[in-house]
Amino acid sequence: MALLELKNVNVRYIMKDKKVHACQHVSLEIEEQDSIGIVGESGSGKSTLASAVLRLLPQRITQVDGEILYNGKDLLKLTKDEMDALRWTDLSIVFQKSMSALSPVHKVGAQMEDVYRVHFPNAQKEEIKQRVYDLFKVVNLSDRVYELYPHELSGGMMQRVSIALSLLHNPRLLVLDEATTALDVVTQSQILREIMSLEQNLNVTRIMITHDVSVVASTCKKIAVMYAGRLMESGETKDVLVNPQHPYTQGLLKSFPSFKGAKNDLRGIPGSLPDLSQEIPGCVFAPRCPFATEKCRTVEPELKTVNGKGNWKVACHKVGGE
Amino acid sequence: MKRYIGKRALSGLLVVLLSVCFNFTLIRLAPGDPIRIMAGTDNPNEEMIEALQQKYGLDKSIPEQFVMFLGNVAKGDLGYSYISDESVIKLIGEKIGPTLALSLTAVLLSVTFGTLIGIYAARKNGSRFDRFVCSISYVFDATPGFWLGLMMILIFASSLKWFPTSGMVNLRANYKGFAYFADVCRHLVLPISTMVLTQTPYYFRIARSSVLQVMSEDFITTFKATGMKESRIFNKYVLRNAILPTVTVLGMSLAFLLSGSVLIETVFAWPGMGRLMFSSISKRDYPVLTGIYLVTSVVICIAMILVDILYGFIDPRIRYD
Numbered sequence: 010m011a012l013l014e015l016k017n018v019n020v021r022y023i024m025k026d027k028k029v030h031a032c033q034h035v036s037l038e039i040e041e042q043d044s045i046g047i048v049g050e051s052g053s054g055k056s057t058l059a060s061a062v063l064r065l066l067p068q069r070i071t072q073v074d075g076e077i078l079y080n081g082k083d084l085l086k087l088t089k090d091e092m093d094a095l096r097w098t099d100l101s102i103v104f105q106k107s108m109s110a111l112s113p114v115h116k117v118g119a120q121m122e123d124v125y126r127v128h129f130p131n132a133q134k135e136e137i138k139q140r141v142y143d144l145f146k147v148v149n150l151s152d153r154v155y156e157l158y159p160h161e162l163s164g165g166m167m168q169r170v171s172i173a174l175s176l177l178h179n180p181r182l183l184v185l186d187e188a189t190t191a192l193d194v195v196t197q198s199q200i201l202r203e204i205m206s207l208e209q210n211l212n213v214t215r216i217m218i219t220h221d222v223s224v225v226a227s228t229c230k231k232i233a234v235m236y237a238g239r240l241m242e243s244g245e246t247k248d249v250l251v252n253p254q255h256p257y258t259q260g261l262l263k264s265f266p267s268f269k270g271a272k273n274d275l276r277g278i279p280g281s282l283p284d285l286s287q288e289i290p291g292c293v294f295a296p297r298c299p300f301a302t303e304k305c306r307t308v309e310p311e312l313k314t315v316n317g318k319g320n321w322k323v324a325c326h327k328v329g330g331e
Numbered sequence: 332m333k334r335y336i337g338k339r340a341l342s343g344l345l346v347v348l349l350s351v352c353f354n355f356t357l358i359r360l361a362p363g364d365p366i367r368i369m370a371g372t373d374n375p376n377e378e379m380i381e382a383l384q385q386k387y388g389l390d391k392s393i394p395e396q397f398v399m400f401l402g403n404v405a406k407g408d409l410g411y412s413y414i415s416d417e418s419v420i421k422l423i424g425e426k427i428g429p430t431l432a433l434s435l436t437a438v439l440l441s442v443t444f445g446t447l448i449g450i451y452a453a454r455k456n457g458s459r460f461d462r463f464v465c466s467i468s469y470v471f472d473a474t475p476g477f478w479l480g481l482m483m484i485l486i487f488a489s490s491l492k493w494f495p496t497s498g499m500v501n502l503r504a505n506y507k508g509f510a511y512f513a514d515v516c517r518h519l520v521l522p523i524s525t526m527v528l529t530q531t532p533y534y535f536r537i538a539r540s541s542v543l544q545v546m547s548e549d550f551i552t553t554f555k556a557t558g559m560k561e562s563r564i565f566n567k568y569v570l571r572n573a574i575l576p577t578v579t580v581l582g583m584s585l586a587f588l589l590s591g592s593v594l595i596e597t598v599f600a601w602p603g604m605g606r607l608m609f610s611s612i613s614k615r616d617y618p619v620l621t622g623i624y625l626v627t628s629v630v631i632c633i634a635m636i637l638v639d640i641l642y643g644f645i646d647p648r649i650r651y652d
Contacts, residue, residue, distance in 0.1 A: 065555060
């Protein structure tokens with residue numbers, strides 16, 4: 010059984026006079042100890058999807074339906090208390106804006122202590138301190154950070170604090186929402202290496218949200234490509250990146266330079282994201298797709314398996330079948 | 332920290348000196364002449380005017396007068412009122428108590444009510460309570476205090492006769508001890524209510540918007556994601572962050588404690604600094620005015636220094652080294 014299974018998840022932001030379909034018909038399976046990278050351009054619904062899984066979207070203005078099965082339990086149907094019990098011990102997250110991830114007027118250590126006590130209310134101060142020091146060592150921070158305030162740390166240090174915080178209770182599923190995007194490449198690769206080694210030791214499953222395909226290529230077993238709230242293509246990283254099937258994936262990959270190999274022309278994808286408050290008939294990518302046909306503009310493509318590989322799926326009329 | 336306080340005290344002293352210098356010069360340059368007022372309008376005697384001018388040193392130039400004034404201040408002497416011939420220190424000393432009893436109580440009550448209601452309204456953002464209190468706060472914020480005071484007198488003093496119309500004590504009763512205290516309290520109810528009603532909306536809106544703003548911060552999402560109870564997030568993290576603007580505003584209103592309630596004191600015939608200042612201005616009583624300005628600017632400086640120090644304790648981002 011998959012650790013996390015999304016079945017036909019839809020997320021809508023409800024505005025006064027319109028509904029924005031931020032995610033539509035997203036189905037995805039994440040096995041235990043997998044690492045999956047969700048990529049796509051800004052506004053493609055990656056972060057919304059992650060927040061929906063963790064039920065962090067503001068309830069009043071969002072509508073989430075479908076099924077989000079974690080260990081077979083539908084997270085959307087849990088009560089608030091049941092969900093709170095899963096938070097941080099099972100599901101944790103690192104946010105992009107780590108500089109504001111902690112309260113500016115409380116010490117880093119005190120806040121981590123507080124978070125530790127959410128699930129172990131009777132923990133001793135010394136025991137917590139030891140745990141935090143251990144985690145600081147993992148992310149390469151000195152012990153003195155414990156007594157500092159967030160504004161006394163650099164962006165990279167705060168990012169490490171956020172990562173250390175997310176690992177506080179050995180979560181089974183860790184979401185990194187653009188967690189390393191703001192870092193310089195050296196720090197980024199250092200932290201990614203640390204996280205990957207942690208995964209092997211601690212049995213963590215990782216969802217990585219980023220628009221940097223190279224990060225996914227080097228750190229994730231699987232990849233899911235999103236566009237305009239829909240899943241375009243998903244599968245093993247080595248399959249999808251080497252031989253992309255969906256025209257959008259192909260376009261996305263052409264907009265990154267290759268380090269080795271031939272010097273191909275860098276090309277972006279002309280056009281921009283469609284208005285997600287409108288109903289879009291057919292494939293969402295059709296208006297920007299160089300191969301679009303009449304069918305693409307009228308019939309929405311289903312996810313289809315590619316080359317008989319069970320976990321490689323593409324939503325495109327041009328692939329498979331015809 | 333000690334160095335910082337020393338530095339602030341020194342700069343505060345400079346500010347006081349400058350503001351007194353300005354005020355000293357300005358009121359003397361303003362039209363109107365205290366000697367003319369003293370001499371009377373019917374048949375002023377030129378010799379008497381000259382004698383008076385010499386007696387009070389008004390025949391000298393303004394810089395000379397200022398130096399003399401500073402010398403006297405250094406000796407602890409603020410001079411004597413031209414009108415009543417009483418010592419300025421005594422005059423101010425008599426009025427400062429009643430003003431503080433009125434303004435300080437009003438400010439403390441407004442801060443407490445405004446902040447508490449503001450926090451509660453923000454917690455219940457969008458609820459019926461929130462909308463109700465918000466609209467009420469706009470009404471009272473737009474109401475002029477002196478008008479509200481007059482209405483209070485009209486309704487609660489003249490018509491209902493629940494409270495006295497004006498003054499600080501019942502002059503005919505000659506109360507002693509606790510009865511005196513109770514009588515002052517009875518006289519305080521209407522002016523304080525007026526001030527609280529017009530000042531509370533200010534603190535209410537600061538507290539409410541500040542809590543709402545903090546609740547939308549990223550770190551609140553972090554704590555929610557960790558499964559922390561919402562009451563704990565609110566009581567520990569939201570409040571501590573949201574209280575900072577209230578402290579700033581409180582500091583500013585403490586600065587206006589002595590001089591900020593002229594209109595209310597006038598409406599309620601409250602024997603405080605505001606009225607003393609008002610009557611001194613109309614009679615060009617220079618020594619009393621200069622004395623009031625001196626005391627007021629000293630209080631403002633002390634209030635500001637206290638708030639800055641307090642800030643250092645509640646916001647770790649502010650350091651004074």
